Amino acid sequence: MLIHPMVERLRGLGLAAMADAFTEMQHQSAADDLPREDWLGLMIDREVTARDNARTSRRLRLAKLRQAAAVEDVDLRTPRGLDRGLFQSLTTCRWIREGQHVLISGPTGVGKSWIACALGNKACREGVSVLYRRAPRLFADIATARGEGRLARLMTTLERTRLLIIDDWGPEPLTAEQRRDLLEIVDDRDGKGALLITSQVPIGRWHEIIGDPTLGDAILDRIVHRAHRICWRR
Structure with a gap:
């Protein structure tokens, strides 16, 4: 032959x-x-x-996850505020396909970013497009894109990404421009994409971070009511 x-x-x-x-x-x-x-x-x-x-x-490369974490390595035996049933449900990525969100709160250094990256890694393996950004970097990227005339293209990229991970949200209050940008991001994803947000600030104080009652209601109404919550602790 x-x-x-x-x-x-x-x-x-x-x-x-x-x-x-x-x-x-x-x-x-x-x-x-x-x-x-x-x-x-x-x-x-x-x-x-x-x-x-x-x-x-390719999806993992484009996601730019901060840590090499995997859901298979999460220790569910240690009681740290992570509900076993909820976490196992999140690993199916059904919440992403249904346009829901995940909010992870807890003090600094407990592993919020690690959990976020583990869920992002699983999403990539399930065929979902993912983008990870720390909140300060995300807003800096948006400001740079606005100055260079690339804002519409960047916002389209964010909108088309099925799972957007915003890590280290707060504690600094948002500027007026950042509030408007965040509202646009959240509004673009309403019913079409998922958000995963981590913060050391309790969810009940997120209005303080946004800094504007009207925009705060508009933003949080689109996020919190469709979100799974994880209160991570030491």
Whole structure:
């Protein structure tokens, strides 16, 4: 059998994983007894797996998660305010598909960012687009984009991202411009995308961070009433 032309043709078609699988099976005596349909099935499975892995790697790269965390590493045996049933439900990513939100509050250093990144990692593996930003960096990016005439493009990118993680929300009050930007972000995601917000400030004090009663009501009404809450503690 002319192996080399077949392998080269597969690679030329962008089917590198199938080519590798074909080459490997040619050197496995156990594969000689397999029907042609099984050979083809194994090659296709290898190609599908490789492409799925490539897409997941790309989503993880674009997400820019701050920490390499995974939900499989979360210790649910330690009572730290993390409800086992709620967390297991969140790992299914159904809340993202339904346009719900997750709010994680707790003191500094308890692992809020780690949990957020673990859920973001799981979302990437489930085929969901994710973007992680610390709150100060997010608002700085928006201000820079506004100054460079790229604001509409950036806001479109944020809107199209299924899960937006805003880490380290507060405690500094928002400026008038930041309040308007946040309202636009939240409004764009209403019913279409999910938010995951972490903060050391209790949720009951978020009106203080926003700093404007009217905009505070508009923003929090769109977030809090559709959110799962995690009060993380030491």
